[in-house]
Amino acid sequence: MNGWTGQCLRVNLTENNFQTEALPQELMEKFVGGRGLGVKILSDEIDPRVDPFSPENKLIFVSGPLVGTGAVTGASCNVVTKSALSGTIACAKMRGHFGAELKFSGFDMIILEGKAESPVILSIMDDKIKLQPALEYWGRTTSDTEDLFKKGLTDKWAGRETYLVSIGPAGEKLIPLANIINDGFLSVGGAGIGAVMGSKNLKAIAVKGSHSLTVADGSRFVQVINTLTNKLNSAPMTSQSMSAWGSAFFVGLCYQKGILPWNNFQTASFRESKVVGTGALENAFALRSRGCFACPIACIKKTDADNPLFKGKGMAPTYLAIGALGLNCGITDLSIIGLANMICGEMGLDPIATGGTMATAMELVEKGIASRDELKLDLGFGRGEEMLQALNLMATKKGHAKRIGQGGKALADEYGQPKSFMGVKGMPMAPFDPRGIQGMGLHFATSNYGPHHLYAYTFIDEVLNVHEHLDPWTPEGKPELVKRYQDTTAIMDSLGLCNWPLMGLKFKNFVPMVNSCLGTSYNADDLLGFGERIWNQERLFNMKAGFDHTYDTLPERCLKEPIADGPAEGQVSKLDEMLNDYYHLRGWNEKGEPHPDTLKALEL
Amino acid sequence: MPKIKIDHRKCTGCRHCEIACSLNHVEGVANPRRARIRVYHEGTTYFPTIAGPFVDAACTSKHNLVIGGETYDMCLVCRASCPEKPFFVEAETGFPLKCDFCGIPPSPSCVRWCNTGALELIED
Numbered sequence: 104m105n106g107w108t109g110q111c112l113r114v115n116l117t118e119n120n121f122q123t124e125a126l127p128q129e130l131m132e133k134f135v136g137g138r139g140l141g142v143k144i145l146s147d148e149i150d151p152r153v154d155p156f157s158p159e160n161k162l163i164f165v166s167g168p169l170v171g172t173g174a175v176t177g178a179s180c181n182v183v184t185k186s187a188l189s190g191t192i193a194c195a196k197m198r199g200h201f202g203a204e205l206k207f208s209g210f211d212m213i214i215l216e217g218k219a220e221s222p223v224i225l226s227i228m229d230d231k232i233k234l235q236p237a238l239e240y241w242g243r244t245t246s247d248t249e250d251l252f253k254k255g256l257t258d259k260w261a262g263r264e265t266y267l268v269s270i271g272p273a274g275e276k277l278i279p280l281a282n283i284i285n286d287g288f289l290s291v292g293g294a295g296i297g298a299v300m301g302s303k304n305l306k307a308i309a310v311k312g313s314h315s316l317t318v319a320d321g322s323r324f325v326q327v328i329n330t331l332t333n334k335l336n337s338a339p340m341t342s343q344s345m346s347a348w349g350s351a352f353f354v355g356l357c358y359q360k361g362i363l364p365w366n367n368f369q370t371a372s373f374r375e376s377k378v379v380g381t382g383a384l385e386n387a388f389a390l391r392s393r394g395c396f397a398c399p400i401a402c403i404k405k406t407d408a409d410n411p412l413f414k415g416k417g418m419a420p421t422y423l424a425i426g427a428l429g430l431n432c433g434i435t436d437l438s439i440i441g442l443a444n445m446i447c448g449e450m451g452l453d454p455i456a457t458g459g460t461m462a463t464a465m466e467l468v469e470k471g472i473a474s475r476d477e478l479k480l481d482l483g484f485g486r487g488e489e490m491l492q493a494l495n496l497m498a499t500k501k502g503h504a505k506r507i508g509q510g511g512k513a514l515a516d517e518y519g520q521p522k523s524f525m526g527v528k529g530m531p532m533a534p535f536d537p538r539g540i541q542g543m544g545l546h547f548a549t550s551n552y553g554p555h556h557l558y559a560y561t562f563i564d565e566v567l568n569v570h571e572h573l574d575p576w577t578p579e580g581k582p583e584l585v586k587r588y589q590d591t592t593a594i595m596d597s598l599g600l601c602n603w604p605l606m607g608l609k610f611k612n613f614v615p616m617v618n619s620c621l622g623t624s625y626n627a628d629d630l631l632g633f634g635e636r637i638w639n640q641e642r643l644f645n646m647k648a649g650f651d652h653t654y655d656t657l658p659e660r661c662l663k664e665p666i667a668d669g670p671a672e673g674q675v676s677k678l679d680e681m682l683n684d685y686y687h688l689r690g691w692n693e694k695g696e697p698h699p700d701t702l703k704a705l706e707l
Numbered sequence: 708m709p710k711i712k713i714d715h716r717k718c719t720g721c722r723h724c725e726i727a728c729s730l731n732h733v734e735g736v737a738n739p740r741r742a743r744i745r746v747y748h749e750g751t752t753y754f755p756t757i758a759g760p761f762v763d764a765a766c767t768s769k770h771n772l773v774i775g776g777e778t779y780d781m782c783l784v785c786r787a788s789c790p791e792k793p794f795f796v797e798a799e800t801g802f803p804l805k806c807d808f809c810g811i812p813p814s815p816s817c818v819r820w821c822n823t824g825a826l827e828l829i830e831d
Contacts, residue, residue, distance in 0.1 A: 169784070171737060173726030203722075218719075259794050260794070313740040315737065316738065317735050317736055318735045320735070321736070322734065324730070325816075329819065392725075393720055394719035394720055395721065397722065400822075401719035408753075645800075
């Protein structure tokens with residue numbers, strides 16, 4: 104099999120055993136792999152209404168077919184489960200080297216079932232698979248866990264080839280905001296997954312292996328990668344901006360467009376984007392680029408080892424961290440934002456979900472709805488030190504911060520202020536104001552994974568204008584744009600590719616790479632068809648889990664209150680104008696349910 | 708004579724060079740363990756290392772490496788296909804591996820795929 108290893112490991116944590124299975128061929132032909140395969144298997148094997156924390160919920164780690172073959176940016180390992188934060192299906196994208204190493208260890212997929220009696224680590228080291236007790240790891244931060252595991256290996260060189268994915272104290276304590284961390288990278292869209300892993304008493308998974316992956320047409324594949332790398336090198340976004348600062352350069356762009364949320368999306372009045380812009384970031388962090396497996400862009404930025412605040416630990420904040428943990432909480436001090444991001448990485452919290460929740464808590468306190476005494480925390484917009492304190496308390500479920508740890512929606516509901524929660528389907532919004540960028544607003548409302556921009560990156564055409572120049576304020580043409588990007592992202596995740604290359608390449612540029620690697624003869628439309636099938640499969644899961652069309656909405660603030668100031672002043676989300684067109688385009692009825700004909704055409 | 712110059716400050720640790728080497732030596736096979744270049748990391752620094760022959764003399768003249776105030780073990784960046792290290796040995800045969808400047812000249816395949824400039828072909 105080309106690209107694939109063809110094997111799947113099924114681990115039953117309750118019974119403490121595991122077995123190797125062949126990958127189901129007919130599912131791979133319909134769902135490609137990665138996210139698609141994970142979503143299909145989860146839909147088939149669990150009841151969508153199951154409690155995310157119950158042993159019946161499953162956790163699936165699955166690498167796409169292109170991962171590890173050297174395909175440009177082929178590094179993504181998807182983690183599929185039912186989210187503990189939103190209750191919808193969840194699919195995190197893990198970057199770094201874990202996904203590739205999983206393939207080299209001989210497996211495409213790990214399915215985890217049940218619940219271990221006491222903490223365990225699953226280790227797959229050179230074909231020796233075991234579940235080892237992990238009591239001494241319980242309570243440790245993610246980087247500590249990695250260090251301890253690698254030091255415990257008898258061969259002193261083995262640690263250099265071992266990659267781990269682990270949860271921090273937040274996941275162990277079942278904080279719904281918890282994420283999973285591999286190799287110091289926070290996974291994308293992983294809010295709610297860390298807690299599921301914690302509920303299974305699984306602290307970490309370690310992989311190392313020396314299996315080979317085969318490519319169908321080796322010489323053609325090498326040629327295509329040469330071309331793609333050259334193209335990425337000549338595109339300004341991927342070769343300069345992303346390589347130099349990572350996504351942090353969006354701060355300036357979003358500021359210019361007036362979509363940089365400030366104080367829990369209450370205004371866009373932030374005037375000093377230079378304070379947290381790229382220049383300031385460079386000065387504060389002495390950036391060092393880190394690449395995920397086979398990635399020529401290397402957008403991940405680490406701090407230099409001699410930076411006294413961070414000592415080489417943790418990542419320099421990305422746009423998400425600066426936006427969610429910083430500006431949306433009224434904080435502009437980069438060292439506080441960096442530390443908050445580091446706490447998230449070490450404790451295993453998701454920065455978007457955590458930042459959004461903090462902002463809700465701050466608004467409740469500032470409006471006098473939740474008293475400072477009650478929370479025993481002096482929270483408020485712009486109070487950085489207090490936020491750091493709250494993060495640490497929250498991750499260890501100590502004191503009154505545990506109320507905040509239940510997530511922004513639960514917190515806002517507890518105080519009878521659902522308006523203060525800026526999120527969709529229980530998931531806080533990524534730091535882009537959907538009022539000033541209509542396409543992303545439509546995606547936030549309809550996304551199967553909650554309002555996360557990296558499941559349909561319309562930003563590329565609405566703000567960056569890489570392929571098309573679209574006006575971000577008009578709703579015209581946005582349903583088509585959103586559908587196209589949602590399908591593109593679904594198929595790219597399933598293949599194991601990152602989204603960032605779309606900032607320099609068109610989707611069709613990847614098709615020769617896919618075909619020469621897998622030995623197939625797909626065209627771009629075939630692949631997008633897979634994406635559509637995957638998106639519908641996820642929609643069906645969510646519908647069964649109880650998410651009907653009433654959940655396809657945006658927070659009231661985005662629909663009714665115009666942006667108060669800044670370049671996008673006066674804009675509100677025109678969701679109503681777009682939603683029906685979007686449903687129609689997808690072949691769904693006015694209640695957002697796929698027509699039987701649509702499902703038949705998609706073979707679902 | 709051409710040489711491959713390594714600049715560890717530019718290396719991002721993406722390991723694309725390892726796969727480039729592997730795909731070039733065994734057509735259609737991607738496996739970092741078959742590559743004649745490996746990237747090791749220590750802290751935040753990455754060290755691409757190109758496979759070379761093993762000679763006892765290298766070990767006797769071994770000394771610690773100091774880069775930017777940090778001390779590193781010389782074995783980490785040593786390019787020898789040596790019995791002490793599990794790298795640069797062909798798994799099936801046990802033959803030592805050695806860089807042969809593979810790929811389409813002038814640039815070896817790893818240099819061609821190295822996007823950050825950490826690997827560079829220079830004339831001596």
